Amino acid sequence: MVDWEVRYKWTKLDEDDMAEHLFNTFARSLEFRLATEWPEGYTLSEYEVKHTALHEVFEARLSPIRKLAENRFVRNDEISSEIHAIVQLVCNVLTQE
Numbered sequence: 001m002v003d004w005e006v007r008y009k010w011t012k013l014d015e016d017d018m019a020e021h022l023f024n025t026f027a028r029s030l031e032f033r034l035a036t037e038w039p040e041g042y043t044l045s046e047y048e049v050k051h052t053a054l055h056e057v058f059e060a061r062l063s064p065i066r067k068l069a070e071n072r073f074v075r076n077d078e079i080s081s082e083i084h085a086i087v088q089l090v091c092n093v094l095t096q097e
Contacts, residue, residue: 005029
């Protein structure tokens with residue numbers, strides 16, 4: 001997500017949440033909020049951290065499609081452009097070494 005401004009913040013979240021994100025699609029800014037408190041006895045694995053981070057990236061990266069879907073006057077080239085960007089992100093994630 002090199003074309004987005006990304007910030008991270010450790011904060012208290014709802015008990016069941018590991019992370020959440022706030023985004024501004026038009027400004028292409030994103031803030032990941034990561035939980036500082038976990039249920040007693042819970043151990044967070046490396047896999048869960050990576051999975052949660054990837055989940056939040058995809059949620060944020062798909063947000064422009066949500067905005068386009070809410071817009072009555074969307075152009076086909078806008079949809080194609082966003083789909084292409086998402087496909088490229090998925091390819092980058094799947095082929096990284």
